[in-house]
Amino acid sequence: MRIEAQWLHRQIQFSEEEICELSGLSATELRGLVDYGVLAPIDPGARTWTFSADRLVLARSAFRLRNDFGLDLDGLALMVSLLERVRELEGEMRDLRARLPSGSR
Amino acid sequence: MKYKDYYSVMGVDRKASDEEIKKAYRRLARKYHPDVSKEPGAEEKFKELGEAYETLKDPEKRAAYDQLGSHRPGQDFRPPPGWEKQFGGGEFSFEDIDLGDLFAGLSAGQHRGGRGGGNVRMPGQDFEVTAHISLEEAYRGTEVDLELAVPEYDERGFVHRERRSFKARIPKGATDGQRLRLPGKGGKGLNGGRDGDLYLNIALHPHRLFRVSGHDLFVDLPLAPWEAVLGATVQVPTLAGPVRLSVPPGTRAGQQLRLAGRGLPRPHGGEGDLFAIVQVAVPSAAGERERALYRQLADASTFNPRGHFEQEGAK
Numbered sequence: 001m002r003i004e005a006q007w008l009h010r011q012i013q014f015s016e017e018e019i020c021e022l023s024g025l026s027a028t029e030l031r032g033l034v035d036y037g038v039l040a041p042i043d044p045g046a047r048t049w050t051f052s053a054d055r056l057v058l059a060r061s062a063f064r065l066r067n068d069f070g071l072d073l074d075g076l077a078l079m080v081s082l083l084e085r086v087r088e089l090e091g092e093m094r095d096l097r098a099r100l101p102s103g104s105r
Numbered sequence: 106m107k108y109k110d111y112y113s114v115m116g117v118d119r120k121a122s123d124e125e126i127k128k129a130y131r132r133l134a135r136k137y138h139p140d141v142s143k144e145p146g147a148e149e150k151f152k153e154l155g156e157a158y159e160t161l162k163d164p165e166k167r168a169a170y171d172q173l174g175s176h177r178p179g180q181d182f183r184p185p186p187g188w189e190k191q192f193g194g195g196e197f198s199f200e201d202i203d204l205g206d207l208f209a210g211l212s213a214g215q216h217r218g219g220r221g222g223g224n225v226r227m228p229g230q231d232f233e234v235t236a237h238i239s240l241e242e243a244y245r246g247t248e249v250d251l252e253l254a255v256p257e258y259d260e261r262g263f264v265h266r267e268r269r270s271f272k273a274r275i276p277k278g279a280t281d282g283q284r285l286r287l288p289g290k291g292g293k294g295l296n297g298g299r300d301g302d303l304y305l306n307i308a309l310h311p312h313r314l315f316r317v318s319g320h321d322l323f324v325d326l327p328l329a330p331w332e333a334v335l336g337a338t339v340q341v342p343t344l345a346g347p348v349r350l351s352v353p354p355g356t357r358a359g360q361q362l363r364l365a366g367r368g369l370p371r372p373h374g375g376e377g378d379l380f381a382i383v384q385v386a387v388p389s390a391a392g393e394r395e396r397a398l399y400r401q402l403a404d405a406s407t408f409n410p411r412g413h414f415e416q417e418g419a420k
Contacts, residue, residue, distance in 0.1 A: 005273055005285035005305060011373045022302065057284050060231075061140045068134055068155070083140065094281070098316035098323045099361070101384050
Protein backbone atom coordinates (compact mmCIF):
# COMPACT_ATOMS: atom_id res chain seq x y z
CA MET A 1 0.00 0.00 0.00
CA ARG A 2 1.36 3.41 -0.99
CA ILE A 3 0.03 6.71 0.32
CA GLU A 4 0.50 10.28 -0.85
CA ALA A 5 1.45 12.64 1.92
CA GLN A 6 0.00 16.11 2.40
CA TRP A 7 2.32 19.04 3.05
CA LEU A 8 1.80 21.09 6.17
CA HIS A 9 2.99 24.44 4.92
CA ARG A 10 1.71 27.85 4.01
CA GLN A 11 0.17 27.02 0.64
CA ILE A 12 -2.34 24.70 2.28
CA GLN A 13 -5.12 26.05 4.47
CA PHE A 14 -7.35 24.62 7.19
CA SER A 15 -10.62 26.01 8.52
CA GLU A 16 -11.07 26.74 12.22
CA GLU A 17 -13.11 23.52 12.57
CA GLU A 18 -10.41 21.48 10.85
CA ILE A 19 -7.67 22.87 13.09
CA CYS A 20 -9.78 21.96 16.15
CA GLU A 21 -10.62 18.49 14.88
CA LEU A 22 -7.07 17.65 13.86
CA SER A 23 -5.33 19.12 16.90
CA GLY A 24 -7.81 18.20 19.63
CA LEU A 25 -8.08 21.82 20.85
CA SER A 26 -11.59 23.05 21.64
CA ALA A 27 -12.98 26.05 19.71
CA THR A 28 -12.70 28.12 22.93
CA GLU A 29 -9.05 27.19 23.39
CA LEU A 30 -8.23 27.95 19.77
CA ARG A 31 -9.96 31.34 20.00
CA GLY A 32 -8.09 31.98 23.26
CA LEU A 33 -4.74 31.27 21.58
CA VAL A 34 -5.72 33.56 18.70
CA ASP A 35 -6.65 36.31 21.19
CA TYR A 36 -3.24 35.93 22.82
CA GLY A 37 -1.63 36.37 19.41
CA VAL A 38 -0.04 32.92 19.62
CA LEU A 39 -1.87 31.31 16.72
CA ALA A 40 -2.71 33.77 13.98
CA PRO A 41 -5.35 33.08 11.32
CA ILE A 42 -4.51 34.19 7.76
CA ASP A 43 -6.97 37.11 7.99
CA PRO A 44 -7.95 37.88 11.60
CA GLY A 45 -10.64 40.29 10.33
CA ALA A 46 -12.39 37.63 8.21
CA ARG A 47 -15.85 36.38 9.25
CA THR A 48 -14.64 32.78 9.24
CA TRP A 49 -11.04 32.08 10.06
CA THR A 50 -8.66 30.01 8.00
CA PHE A 51 -5.17 28.99 9.10
CA SER A 52 -2.13 28.04 7.08
CA ALA A 53 -1.40 24.33 7.49
CA ASP A 54 1.89 24.88 9.32
CA ARG A 55 -0.19 26.31 12.21
CA LEU A 56 -1.57 22.81 12.74
CA VAL A 57 1.85 21.72 14.00
CA LEU A 58 1.71 24.46 16.62
CA ALA A 59 -1.92 23.70 17.53
CA ARG A 60 -1.07 20.02 18.07
CA SER A 61 1.89 21.00 20.19
CA ALA A 62 -0.38 23.28 22.27
CA PHE A 63 -2.88 20.46 22.78
CA ARG A 64 -0.18 18.06 24.01
CA LEU A 65 1.35 20.64 26.33
CA ARG A 66 -2.03 21.54 27.81
CA ASN A 67 -2.81 17.88 28.48
CA ASP A 68 0.59 16.76 29.69
CA PHE A 69 1.29 19.70 31.99
CA GLY A 70 -2.29 20.57 32.96
CA LEU A 71 -1.77 24.20 31.83
CA ASP A 72 -4.43 26.89 31.85
CA LEU A 73 -4.80 29.18 28.83
CA ASP A 74 -2.45 31.88 30.23
CA GLY A 75 0.34 29.39 30.90
CA LEU A 76 -0.26 27.60 27.61
CA ALA A 77 -0.14 30.82 25.57
CA LEU A 78 3.12 31.80 27.25
CA MET A 79 4.69 28.38 26.74
CA VAL A 80 3.64 28.10 23.09
CA SER A 81 4.90 31.59 22.27
CA LEU A 82 8.25 30.85 23.92
CA LEU A 83 8.49 27.56 22.03
CA GLU A 84 7.82 29.40 18.78
CA ARG A 85 10.65 31.79 19.60
CA VAL A 86 12.98 28.87 20.31
CA ARG A 87 12.02 27.33 16.94
CA GLU A 88 12.61 30.60 15.12
CA LEU A 89 16.01 31.00 16.78
CA GLU A 90 16.91 27.40 15.94
CA GLY A 91 15.96 28.13 12.32
CA GLU A 92 18.17 31.22 12.27
CA MET A 93 21.01 29.27 13.84
CA ARG A 94 20.64 26.51 11.24
CA ASP A 95 20.73 29.14 8.50
CA LEU A 96 23.83 30.83 9.92
CA ARG A 97 25.60 27.49 10.37
CA ALA A 98 24.85 26.58 6.76
CA ARG A 99 26.51 29.83 5.66
CA LEU A 100 29.69 29.22 7.63
CA PRO A 101 32.49 27.50 5.73
CA SER A 102 33.05 23.97 7.04
CA GLY A 103 35.83 23.79 9.57
CA SER A 104 34.69 27.05 11.19
CA ARG A 105 31.43 25.66 12.64
CA MET B 106 2.75 -10.33 28.99
CA LYS B 107 5.98 -8.44 29.63
CA TYR B 108 6.47 -6.69 32.94
CA LYS B 109 7.19 -2.96 33.12
CA ASP B 110 8.40 -1.37 36.34
CA TYR B 111 6.36 1.82 36.49
CA TYR B 112 7.89 2.85 39.82
CA SER B 113 11.43 2.74 38.48
CA VAL B 114 10.33 4.55 35.27
CA MET B 115 9.10 7.38 37.49
CA GLY B 116 12.06 7.10 39.84
CA VAL B 117 9.86 6.74 42.92
CA ASP B 118 9.58 4.22 45.74
CA ARG B 119 6.76 1.64 45.64
CA LYS B 120 5.39 3.31 48.77
CA ALA B 121 5.46 6.82 47.23
CA SER B 122 2.48 9.05 48.03
CA ASP B 123 0.18 10.40 45.31
CA GLU B 124 1.82 13.78 45.78
CA GLU B 125 5.31 12.34 45.29
CA ILE B 126 4.15 10.59 42.11
CA LYS B 127 2.66 13.81 40.78
CA LYS B 128 5.85 15.72 41.55
CA ALA B 129 8.02 13.07 39.88
CA TYR B 130 5.78 13.21 36.80
CA ARG B 131 6.04 17.00 36.55
CA ARG B 132 9.80 16.94 36.92
CA LEU B 133 10.33 14.20 34.32
CA ALA B 134 7.67 15.53 31.94
CA ARG B 135 9.47 18.86 31.84
CA LYS B 136 12.71 17.01 31.10
CA TYR B 137 11.43 14.61 28.43
CA HIS B 138 8.36 16.22 26.84
CA PRO B 139 9.00 15.89 23.08
CA ASP B 140 7.80 19.44 22.45
CA VAL B 141 10.35 20.98 24.81
CA SER B 142 13.13 18.42 25.22
CA LYS B 143 16.37 18.06 23.29
CA GLU B 144 17.44 14.94 25.21
CA PRO B 145 18.23 11.95 23.00
CA GLY B 146 15.41 9.38 23.11
CA ALA B 147 13.14 11.91 24.85
CA GLU B 148 10.04 10.83 22.95
CA GLU B 149 10.39 7.19 23.99
CA LYS B 150 11.10 8.12 27.60
CA PHE B 151 8.11 10.46 27.68
CA LYS B 152 5.87 7.71 26.35
CA GLU B 153 7.03 5.34 29.10
CA LEU B 154 6.57 8.08 31.67
CA GLY B 155 3.03 8.89 30.49
CA GLU B 156 2.08 5.22 30.62
CA ALA B 157 3.52 4.81 34.13
CA TYR B 158 1.81 7.95 35.39
CA GLU B 159 -1.58 7.06 33.89
CA THR B 160 -1.52 3.86 35.96
CA LEU B 161 0.05 5.09 39.19
CA LYS B 162 -2.00 8.30 39.54
CA ASP B 163 -5.26 6.34 39.56
CA PRO B 164 -5.75 4.56 42.95
CA GLU B 165 -7.76 1.71 41.42
CA LYS B 166 -5.22 1.06 38.67
CA ARG B 167 -2.31 1.42 41.07
CA ALA B 168 -3.84 -1.20 43.38
CA ALA B 169 -4.31 -3.51 40.39
CA TYR B 170 -0.72 -2.89 39.29
CA ASP B 171 0.66 -3.53 42.79
CA GLN B 172 -1.21 -6.86 42.87
CA LEU B 173 0.85 -7.99 39.88
CA GLY B 174 3.87 -8.19 42.18
CA SER B 175 7.36 -7.12 41.32
CA HIS B 176 9.26 -8.65 38.41
CA ARG B 177 12.26 -7.80 36.31
CA PRO B 178 11.41 -5.28 33.55
CA GLY B 179 10.80 -7.18 30.30
CA GLN B 180 10.23 -10.46 32.14
CA ASP B 181 7.29 -12.59 30.93
CA PHE B 182 4.73 -13.01 33.68
CA ARG B 183 1.09 -13.80 34.34
CA PRO B 184 -1.13 -11.96 36.83
CA PRO B 185 -2.03 -13.94 39.97
CA PRO B 186 -5.20 -16.14 39.69
CA GLY B 187 -8.41 -14.17 39.94
CA TRP B 188 -6.68 -10.86 39.13
CA GLU B 189 -8.66 -10.25 35.96
CA LYS B 190 -11.97 -10.99 37.74
CA GLN B 191 -11.11 -8.51 40.49
CA PHE B 192 -9.86 -5.72 38.22
CA GLY B 193 -10.66 -6.53 34.61
CA GLY B 194 -14.30 -7.52 34.95
CA GLY B 195 -13.96 -10.57 32.73
CA GLU B 196 -11.63 -13.19 31.37
CA PHE B 197 -9.15 -12.36 28.69
CA SER B 198 -5.89 -13.54 27.32
CA PHE B 199 -2.67 -12.04 28.61
CA GLU B 200 -0.57 -13.49 25.85
CA ASP B 201 -0.36 -10.73 23.26
CA ILE B 202 -1.36 -7.74 25.34
CA ASP B 203 0.86 -4.83 26.29
CA LEU B 204 0.78 -3.90 29.99
CA GLY B 205 0.15 -0.23 29.17
CA ASP B 206 -2.74 -1.10 26.85
CA LEU B 207 -4.18 -3.41 29.51
CA PHE B 208 -4.23 -0.60 32.08
CA ALA B 209 -5.51 1.93 29.55
CA GLY B 210 -8.46 -0.44 29.05
CA LEU B 211 -9.12 -0.56 32.79
CA SER B 212 -10.42 3.02 32.89
CA ALA B 213 -13.76 3.48 34.58
CA GLY B 214 -16.66 2.61 32.31
CA GLN B 215 -14.37 0.98 29.82
CA HIS B 216 -13.75 -2.41 31.34
CA ARG B 217 -17.44 -3.13 31.79
CA GLY B 218 -18.76 -3.70 28.32
CA GLY B 219 -15.49 -2.60 26.81
CA ARG B 220 -14.29 0.59 25.27
CA GLY B 221 -15.67 -0.34 21.88
CA GLY B 222 -19.05 -1.24 23.35
CA GLY B 223 -20.10 2.30 24.22
CA ASN B 224 -21.48 4.73 21.74
CA VAL B 225 -19.20 7.70 22.32
CA ARG B 226 -17.45 8.78 19.16
CA MET B 227 -13.73 8.48 19.65
CA PRO B 228 -11.19 9.69 17.11
CA GLY B 229 -8.35 7.27 16.40
CA GLN B 230 -4.90 7.88 17.80
CA ASP B 231 -2.53 10.15 15.86
CA PHE B 232 1.04 9.02 15.32
CA GLU B 233 4.17 11.02 14.74
CA VAL B 234 7.17 9.50 13.02
CA THR B 235 10.49 10.98 11.94
CA ALA B 236 11.53 9.98 8.41
CA HIS B 237 15.29 10.23 7.90
CA ILE B 238 16.04 10.79 4.23
CA SER B 239 19.07 11.87 2.22
CA LEU B 240 19.35 15.21 0.46
CA GLU B 241 19.24 13.42 -2.90
CA GLU B 242 15.97 11.72 -1.87
CA ALA B 243 14.47 15.07 -0.84
CA TYR B 244 15.55 16.49 -4.21
CA ARG B 245 13.95 13.73 -6.29
CA GLY B 246 11.11 12.73 -3.98
CA THR B 247 11.16 9.30 -2.40
CA GLU B 248 9.28 6.52 -0.68
CA VAL B 249 9.77 5.53 2.92
CA ASP B 250 8.82 2.26 4.56
CA LEU B 251 6.88 2.81 7.74
CA GLU B 252 5.86 0.36 10.39
CA LEU B 253 3.44 1.28 13.14
CA ALA B 254 1.99 -0.65 16.07
CA VAL B 255 -1.59 0.60 15.75
CA PRO B 256 -4.06 -0.08 18.57
CA GLU B 257 -7.05 -2.23 17.64
CA TYR B 258 -9.92 -3.00 20.02
CA ASP B 259 -11.25 -6.52 20.46
CA GLU B 260 -14.91 -7.30 21.17
CA ARG B 261 -14.33 -6.88 24.91
CA GLY B 262 -12.88 -3.44 24.36
CA PHE B 263 -9.28 -4.36 25.10
CA VAL B 264 -6.50 -2.97 23.03
CA HIS B 265 -4.16 -5.11 20.98
CA ARG B 266 -1.32 -3.68 18.96
CA GLU B 267 -1.44 -4.56 15.32
CA ARG B 268 1.67 -4.10 13.20
CA ARG B 269 0.87 -2.20 10.08
CA SER B 270 3.46 -1.51 7.44
CA PHE B 271 3.12 0.62 4.35
CA LYS B 272 5.03 2.85 2.00
CA ALA B 273 4.56 6.59 2.16
CA ARG B 274 5.41 8.70 -0.86
CA ILE B 275 7.32 11.85 0.05
CA PRO B 276 6.92 14.16 -2.94
CA LYS B 277 9.89 16.28 -3.99
CA GLY B 278 10.01 19.54 -2.10
CA ALA B 279 10.80 18.20 1.35
CA THR B 280 13.42 19.83 3.51
CA ASP B 281 14.72 19.47 7.03
CA GLY B 282 12.09 19.87 9.76
CA GLN B 283 9.18 19.89 7.32
CA ARG B 284 5.97 18.10 8.29
CA LEU B 285 3.66 15.98 6.22
CA ARG B 286 0.29 14.57 7.12
CA LEU B 287 -1.03 11.21 6.01
CA PRO B 288 -4.75 11.47 6.68
CA GLY B 289 -6.43 8.44 8.20
CA LYS B 290 -3.23 6.44 8.62
CA GLY B 291 -3.20 6.49 12.42
CA GLY B 292 -5.33 4.38 14.75
CA LYS B 293 -8.91 3.41 13.86
CA GLY B 294 -11.67 5.68 15.15
CA LEU B 295 -14.41 4.19 17.34
CA ASN B 296 -18.18 4.40 16.93
CA GLY B 297 -17.97 6.57 13.84
CA GLY B 298 -15.09 8.73 15.09
CA ARG B 299 -12.58 9.67 12.42
CA ASP B 300 -9.43 7.60 11.96
CA GLY B 301 -6.27 9.11 13.39
CA ASP B 302 -3.59 10.67 11.22
CA LEU B 303 0.06 9.96 10.76
CA TYR B 304 2.41 12.91 10.87
CA LEU B 305 5.83 12.65 9.26
CA ASN B 306 8.65 14.82 10.42
CA ILE B 307 11.36 15.06 7.76
CA ALA B 308 14.96 14.89 8.98
CA LEU B 309 17.74 15.17 6.40
CA HIS B 310 20.95 13.21 6.84
CA PRO B 311 23.99 15.49 6.88
CA HIS B 312 25.50 15.69 3.38
CA ARG B 313 29.18 15.33 2.49
CA LEU B 314 29.19 18.59 0.47
CA PHE B 315 25.98 20.54 0.87
CA ARG B 316 24.55 22.30 3.91
CA VAL B 317 20.84 23.07 3.99
CA SER B 318 18.80 26.05 5.13
CA GLY B 319 15.16 25.85 4.10
CA HIS B 320 15.31 25.11 0.37
CA ASP B 321 18.67 26.83 -0.13
CA LEU B 322 21.91 24.89 -0.26
CA PHE B 323 25.42 25.99 0.63
CA VAL B 324 28.67 24.51 -0.61
CA ASP B 325 32.28 25.52 0.07
CA LEU B 326 34.12 26.61 -3.05
CA PRO B 327 37.89 26.50 -2.55
CA LEU B 328 39.81 28.66 -5.02
CA ALA B 329 43.55 28.89 -5.63
CA PRO B 330 44.88 32.40 -4.85
CA TRP B 331 45.44 33.13 -8.56
CA GLU B 332 41.88 31.97 -9.42
CA ALA B 333 40.49 34.39 -6.85
CA VAL B 334 42.63 37.26 -8.18
CA LEU B 335 42.38 36.65 -11.91
CA GLY B 336 38.92 35.06 -12.04
CA ALA B 337 38.26 31.57 -13.38
CA THR B 338 35.62 29.21 -14.67
CA VAL B 339 35.29 26.31 -12.24
CA GLN B 340 33.11 23.21 -11.91
CA VAL B 341 30.70 23.26 -8.99
CA PRO B 342 28.72 20.19 -7.88
CA THR B 343 24.92 20.53 -7.73
CA LEU B 344 22.26 17.92 -6.94
CA ALA B 345 21.55 17.73 -10.69
CA GLY B 346 25.22 17.21 -11.58
CA PRO B 347 28.20 19.56 -11.97
CA VAL B 348 27.78 23.00 -13.54
CA ARG B 349 30.34 25.55 -14.71
CA LEU B 350 30.54 28.70 -12.65
CA SER B 351 32.31 31.85 -13.70
CA VAL B 352 34.22 33.37 -10.78
CA PRO B 353 34.81 37.10 -11.34
CA PRO B 354 38.32 38.56 -10.90
CA GLY B 355 39.02 39.92 -7.40
CA THR B 356 36.75 37.41 -5.61
CA ARG B 357 37.32 37.45 -1.83
CA ALA B 358 37.16 34.60 0.66
CA GLY B 359 33.73 34.41 2.33
CA GLN B 360 31.90 35.83 -0.70
CA GLN B 361 28.78 33.93 -1.69
CA LEU B 362 28.26 33.20 -5.37
CA ARG B 363 24.61 32.46 -6.05
CA LEU B 364 23.54 29.75 -8.47
CA ALA B 365 19.86 30.60 -8.88
CA GLY B 366 17.41 27.70 -8.84
CA ARG B 367 20.07 25.09 -8.03
CA GLY B 368 18.77 24.41 -4.51
CA LEU B 369 15.97 22.08 -3.41
CA PRO B 370 12.65 22.18 -5.26
CA ARG B 371 9.83 23.83 -3.34
CA PRO B 372 6.61 21.86 -2.84
CA HIS B 373 4.47 24.13 -5.01
CA GLY B 374 6.90 25.07 -7.74
CA GLY B 375 10.13 26.99 -7.90
CA GLU B 376 13.45 26.06 -6.37
CA GLY B 377 15.77 27.33 -3.72
CA ASP B 378 19.23 28.61 -4.65
CA LEU B 379 22.69 27.14 -4.28
CA PHE B 380 25.30 29.40 -2.72
CA ALA B 381 28.98 28.69 -3.31
CA ILE B 382 30.97 30.14 -0.42
CA VAL B 383 34.43 31.11 -1.56
CA GLN B 384 37.44 29.93 0.36
CA VAL B 385 40.96 30.85 -0.75
CA ALA B 386 42.97 27.67 -0.40
CA VAL B 387 46.74 27.56 -0.19
CA PRO B 388 48.93 24.53 -0.78
CA SER B 389 50.31 23.09 2.47
CA ALA B 390 53.72 22.70 0.86
CA ALA B 391 54.86 24.81 -2.09
CA GLY B 392 57.70 23.80 -4.37
CA GLU B 393 60.90 25.80 -4.80
CA ARG B 394 59.79 27.46 -8.04
CA GLU B 395 56.36 28.31 -6.60
CA ARG B 396 57.95 29.91 -3.57
CA ALA B 397 60.25 31.95 -5.81
CA LEU B 398 57.29 33.19 -7.84
CA TYR B 399 55.40 34.11 -4.65
CA ARG B 400 58.47 36.05 -3.42
CA GLN B 401 58.56 37.87 -6.75
CA LEU B 402 54.85 38.66 -6.38
CA ALA B 403 55.37 39.89 -2.81
CA ASP B 404 58.07 42.31 -4.01
CA ALA B 405 56.01 43.56 -6.95
CA SER B 406 52.65 43.96 -5.11
CA THR B 407 51.53 47.07 -3.24
CA PHE B 408 48.53 45.22 -1.79
CA ASN B 409 48.14 45.59 1.98
CA PRO B 410 45.37 43.37 3.35
CA ARG B 411 45.70 44.94 6.84
CA GLY B 412 45.52 48.57 5.83
CA HIS B 413 42.46 49.12 8.04
CA PHE B 414 44.48 48.06 11.13
CA GLU B 415 46.83 50.95 10.57
CA GLN B 416 43.94 53.39 10.12
CA GLU B 417 42.48 52.17 13.46
CA GLY B 418 45.86 52.69 15.16
CA ALA B 419 46.19 56.25 13.80
CA LYS B 420 42.94 57.40 15.47
